[in-house]
Amino acid sequence: MKIGIVCTQGGHLTESLLIMEAYEGHDLFIATHPSMRDEDLKKIAPSYFYPVFTSNPFKMLGVFIWALRVMLKEKPQMLVSFGAEIAIPYFFWGKLFGVKLMYIECCARVYDISITGKMLYPIVDEFLVQWPQLLKVAGPKAKYRGGVL
């Protein structure tokens, strides 16, 4: 199976890389923002980088086009994200193309759900939280199956 790991370049990326054994036996690609870790990522899987974007609507359009290109090239069956906003365009196209979607709320979220998590909750197949306390506020779809910490 082809799995896309989509996340921002800081702690969310570190979380993703801490559980690489989970993806053994599957083909991967990574979509994130550029950082000093670009070369590390290219050793792991084909990697795609887009500059950090803001809520400027023209820039947002650019991100959606970039994400569509990567999705058409890689044709994943599954997308996984620990956050944050970069997951939105990918999960949008993923939903449209019938790709399985998993959002894992960042381990730094103990009592409330991130904005990206709230936005993507309705469309994902799996919504995982890393602290049991979060189940109370996350909604009935959310599951706690441990965390990276």
Place this chain on the structure above:
Amino acid sequence: MILVTVGTHVQKFDRLVKAVNGLAEIHDEEIVLQRGTSEIDSDKVEGFAYTTGEHMEELTKRARVVISQASSGAVPTAFKYNKPVIVVPRLKKYNEHFNDHQIQLAEALEESGRVILIHEPTPQSLMAALNNIDSIKILGDQSAPLVAYLRDYFSSL
């Protein structure tokens, strides 16, 4: 060696950087500081803005203690290598982050005894935490259940 990291967030974390530079004046141990966008240097601290993931892991392995922002990056990396962690949350009121979510992680980890939490870093509060470092519970990497769940999920598709 003490490894200090403020992560990759775009806002400065001068409170921690200043306190660490002050710590270097009163504590005789090698200090390596990843200071992000903060621009304060000290002769006694080996400081740099950012580095690669591989280098960060190398430094974590070599460190005796990790002092970090309360983030999802450096804290789990330190746990993976069984290093005691002192966390200092970035706060919105000092323009260190957009919100105060780092307090959540810091308090939850403090409650379980896995970190020492400092809200207001000073050379003295860091020194006190270092003197108390043996009180931290080292549980190591706890990600096995999540990894197992993901493996099963992916292979069930």
